[in-house]
Amino acid sequence: MTGRLTIIGLGPGPDRQITPEAKAALAEAKWLLGYGPYLNRLTPGPGQTILPTDNREEAARAAQALDLTAQGETVAMVTGGDPGVFAMAAAVVEQVEQGPPAWRALDIQVIPGITAMLAVAARVGAPLGHDFCALSLSDNLKPWPVVERRLRAAAEGGFVIALYNPRSKARPWQMEAAFTLLRTLLPGTVPVIFGRAVGRPDENLVFTDLARADATQVDMSTCVLIGSDQTKLVERPGREPLVYTPRSIAAS
Amino acid sequence: MTGRLTIIGLGPGPDRQITPEAKAALAEAKWLLGYGPYLNRLTPGPGQTILPTDNREEAARAAQALDLTAQGETVAMVTGGDPGVFAMAAAVVEQVEQGPPAWRALDIQVIPGITAMLAVAARVGAPLGHDFCALSLSDNLKPWPVVERRLRAAAEGGFVIALYNPRSKARPWQMEAAFTLLRTLLPGTVPVIFGRAVGRPDENLVFTDLARADATQVDMSTCVLIGSDQTKLVERPGREPLVYTPRSIAAS
Numbered sequence: 001m002t003g004r005l006t007i008i009g010l011g012p013g014p015d016r017q018i019t020p021e022a023k024a025a026l027a028e029a030k031w032l033l034g035y036g037p038y039l040n041r042l043t044p045g046p047g048q049t050i051l052p053t054d055n056r057e058e059a060a061r062a063a064q065a066l067d068l069t070a071q072g073e074t075v076a077m078v079t080g081g082d083p084g085v086f087a088m089a090a091a092v093v094e095q096v097e098q099g100p101p102a103w104r105a106l107d108i109q110v111i112p113g114i115t116a117m118l119a120v121a122a123r124v125g126a127p128l129g130h131d132f133c134a135l136s137l138s139d140n141l142k143p144w145p146v147v148e149r150r151l152r153a154a155a156e157g158g159f160v161i162a163l164y165n166p167r168s169k170a171r172p173w174q175m176e177a178a179f180t181l182l183r184t185l186l187p188g189t190v191p192v193i194f195g196r197a198v199g200r201p202d203e204n205l206v207f208t209d210l211a212r213a214d215a216t217q218v219d220m221s222t223c224v225l226i227g228s229d230q231t232k233l234v235e236r237p238g239r240e241p242l243v244y245t246p247r248s249i250a251a252s
Numbered sequence: 253m254t255g256r257l258t259i260i261g262l263g264p265g266p267d268r269q270i271t272p273e274a275k276a277a278l279a280e281a282k283w284l285l286g287y288g289p290y291l292n293r294l295t296p297g298p299g300q301t302i303l304p305t306d307n308r309e310e311a312a313r314a315a316q317a318l319d320l321t322a323q324g325e326t327v328a329m330v331t332g333g334d335p336g337v338f339a340m341a342a343a344v345v346e347q348v349e350q351g352p353p354a355w356r357a358l359d360i361q362v363i364p365g366i367t368a369m370l371a372v373a374a375r376v377g378a379p380l381g382h383d384f385c386a387l388s389l390s391d392n393l394k395p396w397p398v399v400e401r402r403l404r405a406a407a408e409g410g411f412v413i414a415l416y417n418p419r420s421k422a423r424p425w426q427m428e429a430a431f432t433l434l435r436t437l438l439p440g441t442v443p444v445i446f447g448r449a450v451g452r453p454d455e456n457l458v459f460t461d462l463a464r465a466d467a468t469q470v471d472m473s474t475c476v477l478i479g480s481d482q483t484k485l486v487e488r489p490g491r492e493p494l495v496y497t498p499r500s501i502a503a504s
Binding site for chain 2: 011014015019021058082083084086089090091092094104108110113114115118119122123125126130132133134135142149150154157232234235236237238239242243244248251
C-alpha cells in the first residue's frame with residue numbers, strides 16, 4: 001500500500017494550457033483536493049472523490065492530503081497556474097517539515113503549470129523578455145514593510161514586476177499604495193498591464209501606464225505587470241499594442 | 253492571403269510538458285523556425301518545412317519569420333521553455349517595432365510554455381514559493397555592472413533568484429563572480445540548486461548551498477536557483493531533500 005501525492009498546476013484557465021503530464025496525474029488520482037473554484041474546472045471520473053476547501057485553509061488542506069497519502073491513497077492537490085508560485089506546493093512541503101516523520105517517506109511530486117504572469121505576458125507580447133520578478137502583494141502572510149522594501153528593490157534594480165494577489169475586499173488599499181510608491185521610483189510612462197482570466201471567455205485586459213494605473217480596476221484574480229524603464233509599447237493600427245522588454249541594455 | 257505567426261514554447265524538454273495549445277499551433281504551421289536543438293525535438297509533418305538557425309542569429313531569425321508571415325505563410329517560431337522568458341518573443345516584437353509598417357498588421361500570437369525555473373522548482377519542491385526574480389547572467393546583451401546591480405537588489409530585497417544562461421565557454425567567469433558577490437550579501441547556508449535537463453533522461457540535479465556552490469558544475473543549459481534567507485531544505489531519509497520558501501514571513 002504505497003500512496004502518492006501529486007501537486008498539480010492547471011495553468012491559468014483554458015484546458016488547452018493544461019499539460020499532458022498534469023492531465024495524466026489528475027486521471028490517476030483517487031482523491032482530488034483543492035480550492036473549490038479550481039476543482040470546479042474538473043470533471044471527476046468514476047471512483048474519484050472531490051474534496052473542496054476554502055482558500056484560507058491551506059495548511060489544513062495540505063495536512064489532509066499528506067494524511068490520505070500516508071494511508072496509501074493516490075491524491076492530487078489541484079491548483080490554478082503553477083503549484084510552486086504563490087500556491088500549494090510550499091504549503092505542502094511546510095507540512096512535511098512540521099508533520100510526523102512518516103510524511104518524509106511519502107512519494108510527493110510537484111507538476112509544473114503555466115503561471116499567470118507567463119499567460120498574461122504572452123497575451124500582450126513579451127513584457128517579461130528581460131529580467132523580472134514575481135511578488136505577492138498580499139500582506140496577510142508578510143508585513144507590509146517587506147512588500148514595500150521588495151517593490152523598491154525591484155524598481156531600483158530595473159526588474160519588470162509581476163504582481164500576484166494584488167487586491168481583495170479585505171485588502172483594498174495595497175495596490176494603490178504600491179502604485180504610489182513605484183511612481184516615486186519609475187517614469188509615469190512605464191507600461192502597466194492588468195490581465196484577468198486571460199484566454200477565458202471572461203478575459204479582461206487593460207493596457208495603461210504607471211501614471212494613470214487605476215487600482216480599482218484590479219481584483220484578486222488579476223495579474224499586474226509593471227514594466228521597467230526599458231519596457232516599450234508598440235502601437236499597431238487596428239490591433240492591440242504589443243508590449244515588450246528588449247533583451248539588450250546598451251552600455252551607458 | 254492572411255499569414256499567421258505563432259511563437260511557441262515547448263517547455264523544458266519532455267513531451268508531457270508541451271501544452272495542447274502549443275501542439276495545435278505546431279501542427280498548423282507550414283514553416284517551423286528556431287534554434288536547431290529545439291527544432292530537433294519535433295517531427296515535421298507532411299508539408300512542413302524546418303528552418304533551423306544558430307542561437308546567435310535571433311534578430312535575423314525573427315525578421316525571417318515576419319517576412320514569411322507577411323507573404324501569407326503560417327509560421328511557427330519554436331523555442332524551449334517559455335518564449336517570453338529570455339527567448340524569442342521579445343526578439344520578434346523588437347523586429348515588429350523596427351521593421352516595415354506592414355509588419356504591425358500581422359497576426360502574431362505568443363503561446364506560453366513551462367519555463368525552466370518552474371520545472372526545476374517543481375522537481376525539488378517549492379523554492380519559488382514566495383517572492384522571486386528571474387535574471388539572465390549573460391553579459392552579451394547587457395553590461396556586467398547591470399547584472400551585479402540586479403543581483404544585489406534581488407538579494408537585498410529578499411527575493412529567491414533564478415538564473416538563466418549562467419555560464420558558457422565564452423562566458424566562463426560570470427557564475428563564480430555572481431556567487432562571490434552573493435556570498436557577501438546572503439548566509440552561506442542558503443540552498444542552491446543546479447537543474448539541467450530536468451525530466452529528461454540526461455537530467456542532472458545538484459543540491460548545494462551558497463558557501464559550497466561550485467560554478468564549474470554549471471553550464472549554459474543549467475537553471476540555477478539561489479534561495480533567500482527564508483528558503484529551507486527538508487531532509488528525507490532515503491529520498492532527495494525537498495526545498496521550499498515559506499509563504500509567510502513573521503513580523504519582526
